[in-house]
Amino acid sequence: MPPKTSLLTLRNIVVALLLIALALLPVYAQLAGDRFALTLFTRIVIMALAAVSLNLILGFGGMMSFGHAVYLGIGGYAVGMLAKEGVYSGFVQWPVAILASALFALVIGALSLRTRGVYFIMITLAFAQMAYYIFAGIARYGGDDGLTIYKRSQFIEALNLSDKVQFYYVCLVILFAAIYLVYRLINSRFGMVLQGVRSNEVRMRAIGFATYRYKLTAFVIAGVLCGLSGALLANQADFVSPSVMYWTRSGDLIIMVVLGGMGTVIGPVMGAIALLVLEEVLSGFTEYWQIILGPLLLLVVLFARGGIDGLLATLGERFTLRRPS
Amino acid sequence: MTLFIEQCLNGLQFGLLLFMLAAGLTLVFGIMDLVNLAHGSLYMLGAYFAATFSALTGSFVLGAILAMLATLLVGMVVEVVAMRRLYGRDHLDHVLGTFGLILFFNESVRLIWGPAGLALPLPGWLQQPISILGFQYSAYKFSIIVVSLIVAGGLYALVMRTRIGMLIRAGASNREMVGALGVNIKLLYTLVFGLGAALAGLAGLMQAPILTVQIGMGENILILAFVITVIGGIGSIRGALVAALLVGFIDTLGRSYLPDMLREVLSPAAASTLAPALSSMLIYLLMAIVLIVKPEGLFSAGQR
Amino acid sequence: MSAPLLEVGHLAKRFGGIVATDDVSFAIPPGELHALIGPNGAGKTTLIAQLSGSIFADSGAIRFAGADITRLPMQKRSHIGLARSFQITSLFLNMSVLDNVALAVQAHAGHSFSFWRNARAEAALREPAREALARVGLADRAERLTASLSHGEHRLLELAMALAGQPRLLLLDEPMAGLGPEESARMVGMLRALKRDYTILLVEHDMEAVFALADRISVLVYGRIIATGSPDEIRGNQQVREAYLGDAETAHA
Numbered sequence: 001m002p003p004k005t006s007l008l009t010l011r012n013i014v015v016a017l018l019l020i021a022l023a024l025l026p027v028y029a030q031l032a033g034d035r036f037a038l039t040l041f042t043r044i045v046i047m048a049l050a051a052v053s054l055n056l057i058l059g060f061g062g063m064m065s066f067g068h069a070v071y072l073g074i075g076g077y078a079v080g081m082l083a084k085e086g087v088y089s090g091f092v093q094w095p096v097a098i099l100a101s102a103l104f105a106l107v108i109g110a111l112s113l114r115t116r117g118v119y120f121i122m123i124t125l126a127f128a129q130m131a132y133y134i135f136a137g138i139a140r141y142g143g144d145d146g147l148t149i150y151k152r153s154q155f156i157e158a159l160n161l162s163d164k165v166q167f168y169y170v171c172l173v174i175l176f177a178a179i180y181l182v183y184r185l186i187n188s189r190f191g192m193v194l195q196g197v198r199s200n201e202v203r204m205r206a207i208g209f210a211t212y213r214y215k216l217t218a219f220v221i222a223g224v225l226c227g228l229s230g231a232l233l234a235n236q237a238d239f240v241s242p243s244v245m246y247w248t249r250s251g252d253l254i255i256m257v258v259l260g261g262m263g264t265v266i267g268p269v270m271g272a273i274a275l276l277v278l279e280e281v282l283s284g285f286t287e288y289w290q291i292i293l294g295p296l297l298l299l300v301v302l303f304a305r306g307g308i309d310g311l312l313a314t315l316g317e318r319f320t321l322r323r324p325s
Numbered sequence: 326m327t328l329f330i331e332q333c334l335n336g337l338q339f340g341l342l343l344f345m346l347a348a349g350l351t352l353v354f355g356i357m358d359l360v361n362l363a364h365g366s367l368y369m370l371g372a373y374f375a376a377t378f379s380a381l382t383g384s385f386v387l388g389a390i391l392a393m394l395a396t397l398l399v400g401m402v403v404e405v406v407a408m409r410r411l412y413g414r415d416h417l418d419h420v421l422g423t424f425g426l427i428l429f430f431n432e433s434v435r436l437i438w439g440p441a442g443l444a445l446p447l448p449g450w451l452q453q454p455i456s457i458l459g460f461q462y463s464a465y466k467f468s469i470i471v472v473s474l475i476v477a478g479g480l481y482a483l484v485m486r487t488r489i490g491m492l493i494r495a496g497a498s499n500r501e502m503v504g505a506l507g508v509n510i511k512l513l514y515t516l517v518f519g520l521g522a523a524l525a526g527l528a529g530l531m532q533a534p535i536l537t538v539q540i541g542m543g544e545n546i547l548i549l550a551f552v553i554t555v556i557g558g559i560g561s562i563r564g565a566l567v568a569a570l571l572v573g574f575i576d577t578l579g580r581s582y583l584p585d586m587l588r589e590v591l592s593p594a595a596a597s598t599l600a601p602a603l604s605s606m607l608i609y610l611l612m613a614i615v616l617i618v619k620p621e622g623l624f625s626a627g628q629r
Numbered sequence: 630m631s632a633p634l635l636e637v638g639h640l641a642k643r644f645g646g647i648v649a650t651d652d653v654s655f656a657i658p659p660g661e662l663h664a665l666i667g668p669n670g671a672g673k674t675t676l677i678a679q680l681s682g683s684i685f686a687d688s689g690a691i692r693f694a695g696a697d698i699t700r701l702p703m704q705k706r707s708h709i710g711l712a713r714s715f716q717i718t719s720l721f722l723n724m725s726v727l728d729n730v731a732l733a734v735q736a737h738a739g740h741s742f743s744f745w746r747n748a749r750a751e752a753a754l755r756e757p758a759r760e761a762l763a764r765v766g767l768a769d770r771a772e773r774l775t776a777s778l779s780h781g782e783h784r785l786l787e788l789a790m791a792l793a794g795q796p797r798l799l800l801l802d803e804p805m806a807g808l809g810p811e812e813s814a815r816m817v818g819m820l821r822a823l824k825r826d827y828t829i830l831l832v833e834h835d836m837e838a839v840f841a842l843a844d845r846i847s848v849l850v851y852g853r854i855i856a857t858g859s860p861d862e863i864r865g866n867q868q869v870r871e872a873y874l875g876d877a878e879t880a881h882a
Contacts, residue, residue: 058417064416064417066420111613111616111617112616114617114620115616115620115621117416118360118416118559119555119559119620119621119622121360121416121420122360122551122552122554122555123612123616125548125551126548126551126552126555126609126612127609127613129609130605130606133602133605133606134605134606136605137601137602138598138602139598139601140598184744184745184747185744185745187747187748187749188743188744188745188746188747188748189735189741189742189743189746189751189754190741190743190744191744191748192728192732192735192741192748193732193735193741195721195724196721196732199721199722199724200719200720200722202719203719203720204736205703205704206681206683206703206704206707206713206715206719207704207707207732207733207736207790207794208704208705208707208708208736208737208794209704209736209741214741217742247544247548248424248427248544251420251421251424254417254420254421254424255421255424258417258421288432288436289432290429290431290432291428291429291432291433291436293425293428294425294426294427294428294429294430294432295425295429296425297421297422297424297425297428298407298422298425298426301411301414301418301422302410302411302422305418
């Protein structure tokens with residue numbers, strides 16, 4: 001990625017407006033009395049966090065993981081199972097969610113990163129599905145039916161996650177922090193290695209990098225961020241079930257990343273907004289909205305692979321080209 | 326002992342069924358280098374078609390044959406309309422594009438047949454148990470075994486003994502060469518995809534009377550087919566057969582004997598909690614072990 | 630004569646019934662530009678692969694700076710000062726030219742588990758990278774996207790990446806491959822300049838370049854070295870003329 005010459009591109013303006021709009025959304029919801037918007041966007045922000053985490057390995061590292069939603073489940077069940085056992089403190093729940101995700105990512109990553117290409121896709125998918133069946137089989141925690149969470153994670157007196165606005169801002173702050181983290185990460189030495197691996201792994205080894213350990217580290221970091229997203233999702237829904245880690249959910253996450261624009265820091269956020277808003281709009285038209293979404297997806301794959309971010313960049317270039325430089 | 330034999334036959338039946346699904350997947354991957362998630366949708370369509378056609382014709386066998394032809398046709402149309410444009414793209418494009426197809430097929434089925442599942446009733450002659458070597462076994466499951474064995478044999482003969490099979494094998498190892506031979510690659514690809522679709526459809530319609538016909542039925546079993554392709558080695562028909570039988574046996578026997586085995590070492594309560602989770606893990610453990618020992622699968626694509 | 634930097638002794642490699650490397654021995658003293666030539670299919674690629682560690686020899690030994698490296702894996706050879714360039718351009722096409730070289734520097738600058746500091750602002754990575762680029766005459770291309778460079782520039786970038794690791798021996802696999810006459814002349818000039826500072830093993834098809842640059846030449850035919858000597862000795866060697874140069878000179882005429 002060569003350095004951009006100007007900060008004031010169409011793309012950057014849109015991104016800045018987007019971040020401001022996300023920050024001001026509760027104000028709008030309050031003024032317009034639109035409580036549904038707040039609920040929808042809380043979900044969007046949480047899913048955006050998951051998509052940002054997937055983008056780290058898929059977009060920047062070129063690792064085509066098809067089981068990323070598994071961490072949504074692991075993070076969610078960490079909160080749900082502890083709550084069921086009477087542990088409500090977020091200071092316990094969230095670190096457990098993070099540790100459990102890290103551990104799972106470490107084991108699964110260590111195994112699946114031994115392979116590449118289509119094997120990697122299928123193996124990450126299969127292991128995630130294994131986790132799905134395991135949680136579906138544990139009767140004590142609801143099995144197939146899922147687990148209702150009667151109390152949201154508790155931190156300090158002043159912070160009440162049951163308050164919609166407060167919860168939204170907690171999610172948003174975590175999302176922004178994750179975006180900044182990924183931004184720092186991909187521009188660090190570690191990030192350069194990761195992008196080198198995506199570009200040409202054989203050459204990376206030839207110039208002296210032991211690529212496996214860097215890929216595995218990225219895999220674990222991505223798992224941790226997504227596990228956190230799972231903990232948030234369980235709190236938002238007051239419920240967790242195996243379906244959050246069903247393989248189609250991993251597919252949704254990939255769609256968000258690709259729709260937004262792979263390998264760009266902010267792309268997955270745009271992708272998450274686009275997909276979830278599109279779902280809302282389409283399902284308003286017809287009960288059978290997936291009959292439209294499916295072929296639409298195929299068309300995006302065939303004709304618009306740069307995603308929204310790529311579209312903005314192209315539009316921006318056209319706009320600048322018209323002016324004499 | 327009879328129970329054990331029965332479970333073994335069940336494992337064999339399940340394994341052969343899985344093979345039919347995995348064979349199409351691995352062929353399409355080996356030859357067109359295409360990851361097709363929508364393979365499970367064709368399995369589902371096979372079942373729905375069979376339910377409809379056998380109700381219309383009043384004959385299970387006729388319905389099944391028509392259903393296979395219909396899935397063959399759907400497969401070829403899908404190849405011409407969508408898949409063809411995905412060849413040569415990277416795997417991410419395949420995954421996303423065919424994921425879109427799954428959404429489309431699931432929703433189309435819901436639109437046409439409604440959200441409730443269908444039943445595919447068996448004719449009387451298949452419902453009675455038959456006696457093999459002095460013990461009773463379901464005639465229907467036995468006929469699945471027979472049909473699957475015939476199909477597997479036919480597939481093996483097709484791939485190993487015929488000109489088209491030679492092209493298929495050549496195509497899997499060297500695409501350009503087949504093109505250089507002056508073969509109509511486009512037609513070959515359409516046929517191979519159609520064949521894979523018909524096999525998936527057959528698997529789906531044979532499973533239909535045992536389970537209910539419902540939306541999403543192809544997705545769970547698709548994951549199993551993936552596991553099988555990974556264990557067997559992508560692109561290898563022989564690998565798919567060996568791995569499918571392994572998975573079929575381990576899954577079936579695991580589900581029926583693991584709870585008892587656990588009860589030997591654990592308290593009954595703990596055993597009944599653990600058993601379902603553990604038995605669904607078994608095949609994934611098998612996959613993990615194979616990966617550790619042979620990351621390219623048991624039979625790599627070179628030797629098929 | 631000082632102790633050789635690279636010493637290959639009785640190296641052999643078979644693929645099935647084909648002997649790709651047949652009892653190959655040679656030594657390169659520090660400071661020498663040693664050329665390896667041979668007709669197509671002589672086993673040059675296999676030999677290079679064994680030297681760089683992408684495949685291992687069946688028997689024989691490779692010693693580098695006095696240490697046995699016959700079984701050392703590829704990424705570790707790069708760390709002890711053995712740098713290779715690729716015959717087929719193998720670069721990070723979607724990164725900038727400077728990023729490519731900086732990655733090669735980074736590979737030799739300790740571990741890369743640094744997650745926070747901006748690597749593009751690290752002088753320790755960027756300065757040596759810029760120097761290597763300047764050395765091959767690509768300084769003005771530093772910020773360009775690698776994919777946008779010409780083929781000739783890609784070859785030079787390959788060279789810059791090999792230089793970036795502060796190598797003690799440069800293993801150059803056909804650096805002139807696919808270059809036009811003008812670009813070839815530029816590359817020859819470049820190698821002549823590098824020759825003063827580096828020990829080089831040059832595998833090359835371009836005979837003019839080889840005879841202009843090499844201190845000594847080894848001729849590989851059917852996996853065997855049939856002659857080693859100065860350019861004049863090789864030119865005069867009857868066996869070489871028969872096996873190899875005869876054709877080349879007729880072709881040149």
